[in-house]
Amino acid sequence: MLQHLSLTARLTLFFTIMAGVVVFGVGLLFMHEADQHFIDLDRMTLLDKQHLIEEILKDTASPKDLRWRLREALSHHHGLFSQVKDPSSAIIFESKDFISVPKTSEDNTLLTWKNEGIEFRAIRSQFLSVTMPASAFEITVALDTQHHQHFLNDLQRSFAIYAVLATLISGLLGWWAAHQGMAPLRAMKLRAAGVSGQQLDARMPIAAVPVEMADLARALNKMFDRLQEDFRRLSEFSSDLAHELRTPISNLLTQTEVTLNSEREGAVYRDILASNTEELQRLSRMVSDMLFLAKTEQGSDLLHKEQFSAAKEVQALLDFYEVVAEEQDIHLSSQGEGSLFCDRLMFRRALSNLLSNALRHTPTNGDVVVD
Structure with missing residues (x-):
């Protein structure tokens, strides 16, 4: 299929494909980095809230004050869910609409899961309170990432539109660049089309073409040199042949016309025909010799x-x-x-x-x- 495409079309196609691969590759990398950035941001947010809860646990001596302080500190954050359990697994504090968090064997491990199509992230840890002896609290902090997903989805749609437009624009620019790059080749084509039998001295301007096309221009010039030389030889051969044949043919014609103007004896006609035969044989040998010389000038391949x-x-x-x-x-x-x-x-x-x-x-x- 590519064999039937012009060189400009091929370059445009290749440039468009490469531009599309680069643009979409950069887009995938950017989306990955953006998603990773939100993961790091969520981890920092969860750790920050976890440390806030730990500070409250450090400074609070009674469970009643603990519940009140946790409620005041954590109840005003949309999309943030927290839970604090005492050593007996009794819930001391739990945010409204708190969701179930999967179990994990390691503390401070970032968990990611989906619940009803919404992605959540959470961190669970154990904290030993100093103010309340023998009190090892379990702290769970979860975060709704739906707003991140909305942003990433909008970004993905916007980037897809941008990538398509960028690829199309790159293809148009690639076509323009290829078309401009082929200008010297088109100029060579027009110059070669102007070469004729009356204008064999036209040559390709080597200095005016790019370096990559200089060899082609030299090869074309050498070809024109050979054509001009062969055409010169052909013209000389035609001229020599006409010059050599003109005199004997004129003599034959004159002698024949004179013979036909009056009645003559049979012996006279035989002599004239014998003379014409000798002249024609000489012409035949002359033509054969000239053809032989013409062939030998072209080389021994003939x-x-x-x-x-x-x-x-x-x-x-x-x-x-x-x-x-x-x-x-x-x-x-x-x-x-x-x-x-x-x-x-x-x-x-x-x-x-x-x-x-x-x-x-x-x-x-x-x-x-x-x-």
Whole structure:
């Protein structure tokens, strides 16, 4: 799926995902720290009330005064519940609507539990009174954390909205940054699109692109150099070919037009046709030679090298020229055996040119030997 997305879209997607992960990660960390802060705050509040009760127990000698002082000190705190028991587990003081606190084996351990969907925290401890001998009191202090939960829930909702908006805004900023970052690439694309056969000298400005794209610009410039050189060679080849073919074709056309202007004897027509044949053969060799030179300029990859018998190829060419040789009373023959590793067509073309020249310059009753 990502293969079909543009580079800008990919960068935007990756940036949005990373921004979302970071924002939500920071949010989870913040929520955890906020919850831990409230836990510490509740523990400090519970310990503070516990110490207050202990101070009252220290300074009070009678149970009656103890109940009165505890009621005055602890009855005005909303969400705070406290209970004091004497050594016989009789309740000396208990806040209104006091809830049952789970048992614990350790003193001053922060307990957290839920009752009817509401989370509570409590601390239970034992205190030995000095003013009332042999009186070990059990102190339990509990706290309703519902207000903390309301705050955390509101904070969580607000942060969720903020995280979504922050991620979307980060995605838009990421798209803008990626779009701006791709500006040099778009400029290179427009510059490359302007290259044509009439404007092959255009090059990519290496100094105007970022470092990461400099290698790409150099590679494109080298490619344009090769294209310009190949186009120049092609133009020169076309020009040379037209120049070489223009004169012989013009001669053939003129000679043919002159011949057709008046009636002539059969021998004259044969001589003219023989002359045209020689000229056409020369044109054919010229075209073949120019094509061969054009191929060799492009490298040896165009040559199909193979192992073959030289004697068989020589004999095939001798058979081809046998008719021409018989008309001129020339004897063709070959000697020797061997194999070659080269382009078969190029070998036949070279040998054919040699045999053609030999037949043209060998006198009657002569011999042409391929050794």
